Amino acid sequence: MLRNxxxxxxxxxxxxxxxxxxxxxxxxAVGEATVRLTxxxxxxxxxxxxxxxxxxxxxxxxxxxxxxxxxxLLAEMLLFFVPAVMAILDxxxxxxxxxxxxxxxxxxxTVMVMGGTALTVDLCYRWRMRASAPEAGHxx
Numbered sequence: 001m002l003r004n005x006x007x008x009x010x011x012x013x014x015x016x017x018x019x020x021x022x023x024x025x026x027x028x029a030v031g032e033a034t035v036r037l038t039x040x041x042x043x044x045x046x047x048x049x050x051x052x053x054x055x056x057x058x059x060x061x062x063x064x065x066x067x068x069x070x071x072x073l074l075a076e077m078l079l080f081f082v083p084a085v086m087a088i089l090d091x092x093x094x095x096x097x098x099x100x101x102x103x104x105x106x107x108x109x110t111v112m113v114m115g116g117t118a119l120t121v122d123l124c125y126r127w128r129m130r131a132s133a134p135e136a137g138h139x140x
Contacts, residue, residue, distance in 0.1 A: 013065055020069025027052050 013019050031048025055061040
């Protein structure tokens with residue numbers, strides 16, 4: 001009976017975007033609580049997403065559990081930036097030299113993150129190809 005109930009809940013979770021968003025928000029809340037309790041110098045959302053990534057990587061959570069909710073959040077990401085744009089309008093000093101300095105830092109940071117990500121993906125791809133190459137030699 002418990003197994004059927006859990007299976008039914010799993011099917012509902014896989015189909016419901018709102019429940020998936022709630023699951024992601026729950027991970028954010030867990031990350032936020034962890035940061036507050038341990039006084040980590042990190043945002044709670046980052047800690048929560050590391051937990052989600054760890055659970056996905058270890059297979060404790062299947063990607064289908066959060067796919068639709070995460071997809072919707074990513075598709076509507078622009079909505080999360082509207083408050084930041086409104087803050088710029090309230091602070092005219094951001095339209096001058098200070099704003100250019102901030103834009104340069106954001107641009108440099110973005111380039112560094114993208115470059116670091118590309119390098120990491122490339123190194124992992126090469127490592128994976130190197131690790132699978134000896135297996136191909138034994139099959140022949």
